[in-house]
Amino acid sequence: MTNYSKLPAILVLQDGTVYHGKAAGKIGTTSGEICFNTGTTGYQEIFTDPSYYGQIMVTTNAHIGNYGIDQEDSESENIQIAGLVCKNYNINYSRHMADKSIQTYFEEENLVGISDIDTRSLVRHIRDKGAMNAIISSENLDPESLKALLVDVPSMEGLELSSLVSTKEPYFFGEEEAPTRIAVLDLGIKKNILRNFDSRQVYAKVFPARTTFEEMEEWQPDGYFISNGPGDPAAMDYAIETIVKITQADKPMFGICLGHQMLALANGIRTQKMHNGHRGINHPVKNIIANRCEITSQNHGFAVVKEDVLKSDKVEVTHINLNDESIEGIRLKGKKAFTVQYHPESSPGPHDSRYLFDDFIAMIKG
Structure with missing residues (x-):
């Protein structure tokens, strides 16, 4: 399991806004339309819901991963989101039904994420500015090169998925x-x-x-x-x-x-x-x-x-x-x-x- 805890990561929005945080999940780069879910539970159901395919998910609940991963909670065979943005990323979990940590799960599924973000600020920004594309990277921390990559990310409007x-x-x-x-x-x-x-x-x-x-x-x-x-x-x-x-x-x-x-x-x-x-x-x-x-x-x-x-x-x-x-x-x-x-x-x-x-x-x- 990756010792991600001290590795930096960056989130860049289509309008140029930049957030700095810590790497979560696989080390890499991912992009998609950024959106947020206000649910206080059910993060695994969100990750595996095919309706979220191609989207970077911002979870507004403060703790993600705290009750681990149980395969029975999955809504499909694989993670469907393109990436995760959260505040507190919890590797340790306390549910006896869970069979693995969120970090192990993300590494198995090749999911790139970022934690330690001010999600309240981010959600307010998305809510006011509207849906837009975004990119997360824990391997490239240069905002300008990430902005250039974002240009090629297709809009959700017009996509058949x-x-x-x-x-x-x-x-x-x-x-x-x-x-x-x-x-x-x-x-x-x-x-x-x-x-x-x-x-x-x-x-x-x-x-x-x-x-x-x-x-x-x-x-x-x-x-x-x-x-x-x-x-x-x-x-x-x-x-x-x-x-x-x-x-x-x-x-x-x-x-x-x-x-x-x-x-x-x-x-x-x-x-x-x-x-x-x-x-x-x-x-x-x-x-x-x-x-x-x-x-x-x-x-x-x-x-x-x-x-x-x-x-x-x-x-x-x-x-x-x-x-x-x-x-x-x-x-x-x-x-x-x-x-x-x-x-x-x-x-x-x-x-x-x-x-x-x-x-x-x-x-x-x-």
Whole structure:
């Protein structure tokens, strides 16, 4: 394990802002869009969420690594973030279920990070200036050369990333004799979504991102699920076409996060890059159909255009964000299709939104 504790590291933002800190994880250089998550727990779930692919994560909680790494907490097979920025980087951990330290984990996964940063200052800067690219290095401490490297880092806007994190081959999840069969379009799915289906007696077949409707329909599923994932939804024409065909066939469909944005695009509603997105575990959302509030987990840097939703004759709003009134849920009029922008499968404490899985099963059986 690297004795990183006295090695310096540097963080350079696209606007030229520079932060100096200490190396964390693998010694090296990494770049990507910088964003922050306000959750107080769940760092391993964040690291392994495919929706964060290509992004440098700033964790606002003061201590990262203090409860170690347990493989059961991973949402995918590998770390998906491009890099980590944190305040206190803790190699020592105190959870008996953990099987390794965060430093060992990062070295195994080749993850470059930086610690001992004033994350409060950094988050305020990102919040005010908006999403931007950044670079971390513990091998090159020259800000000017790092700024030059940043020029070649692509903007998240316009990037198609789902096909990079999706499964390469179809696979099954759950019990084959289960009474309900769901075809899952994997745009970057989290494992806990599949666990939620399995616990509701659903047998899922998970398909690669670029699978056509016709290919999935050959399996004769009872319904379709469109997963979360990374990148710009507007760059995913192949998935939009698939969802158009699912809804034209009036098949039961449920989508989460990126799946929500894809249903909107399939119905002529635009998406847009947010100033700095929603990433945390305590976002209040109102279910306007049931007239109740949910505390939700969120992770998205793009959103559907509210004005397009409100003037659309194809969809109706089901959920709104109580912080900024952005659209958090829609359903198609006269069709068996609904989506939400947030993550009902997450377990930040509240399970307020788990009913959505039950609603989907009821829609299929109804």
